[in-house]
Amino acid sequence: MPTYGSPEDVRKAIEELRDALPGKNRVQTSPESLQVHGSSDHSYHPSCSHSVVVMAHSTDDVVKVVNISRKYRVPITAYGGATSIEGHFTGFPSGSICLDLSAMNSILEINEADGDLRCQPGAKWEDINNTLKDRGIPLFFPLDPGPGATIGGMIGTGCSGTNAVRYGTAKAEWFLNITVVLPSGKVIKTRRRARKSSAGFDTTKLFIGAEGTLGIITEATLRLAPRVPTKVAMAQFPDVEKAVSAVQQILNTPYGPNIQCVELLDDHMMAAINTAGVVDTPYPVQDTLFFKIQGSPESIRDTSNVVQEIVQTHGSTRFEFAATEEEAGEMWENRKYAFFSTLATHPGSKVWTTDVCVPVSRLPQLVYETKEDLAKAGLKSTIVGHVGDGNFHALILFKDEEELRNVGAAVHRLVHRAIQMDGTCTGEHGVGVGKTEYLVEELGEDTVELMKTVKNAIDPLNLFNPGKVRNPTSDGGQR
Ligand SMILES: Cc1cc2nc3c(=O)[nH]c(=O)nc-3n(C[C@H](O)[C@H](O)[C@H](O)COP(=O)(O)OP(=O)(O)OC[C@H]3O[C@@H](n4cnc5c(N)ncnc54)[C@H](O)[C@@H]3O)c2cc1C
Structure with a gap:
């Protein structure tokens, strides 16, 4: 069972870090820096500040910091762009070093x-x-x-x-x-x-x-x-089921490999984009697919014809291509900035983003049941999905602690629903601290045990980002 350094060990480690990495702002202990590096506007899981932030400039710097971390038994968390969502880089209660690698950007x-x-x-x-x-x-x-x-x-x-x-x-x-x-x-x-x-x-x-x-x-x-030329198109549908069945059919044709992206935005998300003021002409408020089709001019033309034909047979009410490069860029930006549109249209609210993934054929049922569940819980949300992969994000709004608790419970139900459909608790955002509790349910005890065996072999002192991926109760260290 690993134990961690005392407050005195943490103090000595910071002193030694200052000696090992001299220079302005290489070793930071200001409350602002510790707070920024230990918490995130994108995560509402409990967070904890680090004891010190260290700016790495080279592999040698990282080795020095790792050796000091080991000498004083002070955990160490790597930090890059800080865009992760599940509390991935939060600190450790007994004291921790945040190793900021953002300056190693060449x-x-x-x-x-x-x-x-x-x-x-x-x-x-x-x-x-x-x-x-x-x-x-x-x-x-x-x-x-x-x-x-x-x-x-x-x-x-x-x-x-x-x-x-x-x-x-x-x-x-x-x-x-x-x-x-x-x-x-x-x-x-x-x-x-x-x-x-x-x-x-x-x-x-x-x-x-x-x-x-x-x-x-x-x-x-x-x-x-x-880099391949692309064309952007949009198709609207009366419901998610029709949209998803169109996508499945398109991806299974010989033209499927020419689909670079296919994204689902639900009616609430389309309404948010309209009211966020990012579009000149508002979109009809319906479940919508955005496609990026790639290839030579001929294959884009042939693929576009097939896409148009298939979406129509699946009840699409509106289908259009971006007429110019500029319009295509704008259409795609609207998708990429879904999170910010959701926030902009609900001033004073915060957004909890969650991420699950299921076999594509199960996606309509998952979206339907989730929307029903969120409505019953009185929660507002928008939904965006990488629909070609069965991966979807619910962006759930809240204003106060009580709503936050409701959101947490709704996310929990959503994750169980996804796992029951042979899916995963996270399609792409990762586990962090937010999804650790689902790993055994999703993967089985023996698979999680194998992960622990690997972790213990490589990091027997459990110093590298403890409490992430693995459940903190299985980490053994002092909390
Ligand atoms: C608006 C928005 C949209 C997003 N859309 C997507 C999306 O479409 N798909 C998607 O997958 N994610 C998405 N994300 C989540 C996020 O962008 C990804 O998780 C991203 O991969 C995190 O990269 P980062 O540099 O910000 O990592 P960080 O947040 O800095 O770190 C993430 C994890 O990696 C570890 N880490 C960082 N650097 C290193 C290193 N050098 N060595 C070892 N470990 C390291 C950290 O300790 C931490 O555990 C989105 C986030 C936001 C805010």
């Missing part, structure tokens, strides 16, 4: 001919894609989670996004290798740069979705994809 190497790129963990996916575009390189990195997310955090959460229907998730092969500092202080590189390798276990994957509990990523080689 692109180190672009191998255009090989279609890969090496970068530091603080590089943001949007900056990587803007850099490639600015340099005239016809490639991009297709994982697209929240605005501001970094490569380290994206690996940490096992993220995905709107592009997942075509390109898969972080758990596909988008990371050719990663450099990781282990709890022992050893630095490993999981693989070389070859596109494929069957040399032993897939140690890269071990760290994808590990939420900083097994190692701290200090470099990654990303696989890139060719």
Whole structure:
């Protein structure tokens, strides 16, 4: 059973961190910095400030911090873009070090001919894609989670996004290798740069979705994809069931691989977009699909014809393409900024975002039952979904503590509903502290036991982000 350092140990660790990383603002203990780094506007799980925030500039810095953490038994939490949603980077009650990697944000190497790129963990996916575009390189990195997310955090959460229907998730092969500092202080590189390798276990994957509990990523080689022309379309439906059955049929045609994204926005979300003032002409308030179709001009034309035909046979009441690049950009922004539209239309409210995923055919039932449940509980919400993957987010509004408790209970019911449909408690946001209690129900005790075995082997002192992914009661340390 690991035990953690005393307050005196934490004080000594901070002193030693100051000596090891001299320079302005490298080691921060101001209440503002501790608060910002330990809590999030996107998470309503109980949070706890860290004892100290350390800004890393290199792999060597990370090794030094990890060694000090081990010497004084002070837990350590990696921090990237801070866009994660389930309390992933909150502090530890007996004292903790927040290791902020956001300044390690350089692109180190672009191998255009090989279609890969090496970068530091603080590089943001949007900056990587803007850099490639600015340099005239016809490639991009297709994982697209929240605005501001970094490569380290994206690996940490096992993220995905709107592009997942075509390109898969972080758990596909988008990371050719990663450099990781282990709890022992050893630095490993999981693989070389070859596109494929069957040399032993897939140690890269071990760290994808590990939420900083097994190692701290200090470099990654990303696989890139060719940038392909796209066309954006919108289809509206009388209900979610018709929308989802249209998507299933489209994805199963030979034109399915040309669908880059297909997103569902429910009628409440469409109303929020209208009233948030982000569109010139309001949309009809109906369950809506947004499509991004990709390919050569001919394949976009053929795919568009098939999409239009299929949505019509499934009762679509309105179908239209964005007429210009600008309109396409606007249509897509409306989807990407769903969270902010929901907030803007309910001044004074906060939003709890949750995320579950089920086999696609179960999605209409899940959405229907969830909307009914939320209405019965008197809660307002909007729904957005990466419908091609069966992944949906309920953005549930609340104003006070009582409503917050109601939201928590509704999320709990939603997660159970999803697991009962052979789904998962999280399609892409990860476990953090918010979803730990569901892992045994979803995966079974023996599978969770295997995760514990791996964790104990790599981090026997349980110093790396304790309480995340695993239930805190199984962590053993002092709380
Ligand atoms: C408006 C909005 C929309 C979103 N949409 C999506 C979406 O479509 N799809 C999706 O998947 N997610 C989405 N998210 C969630 C979020 O963007 C992702 O979880 C993202 O991957 C987190 O990256 P980050 O850099 O912000 O990580 P952080 O929040 O900084 O950290 C996340 C976790 O990774 C760990 N970590 C961070 N850096 C490292 C490192 N170098 N080494 C090891 N561990 C590390 C942290 O300790 C933590 O446990 C959304 C969030 C918001 C606010």
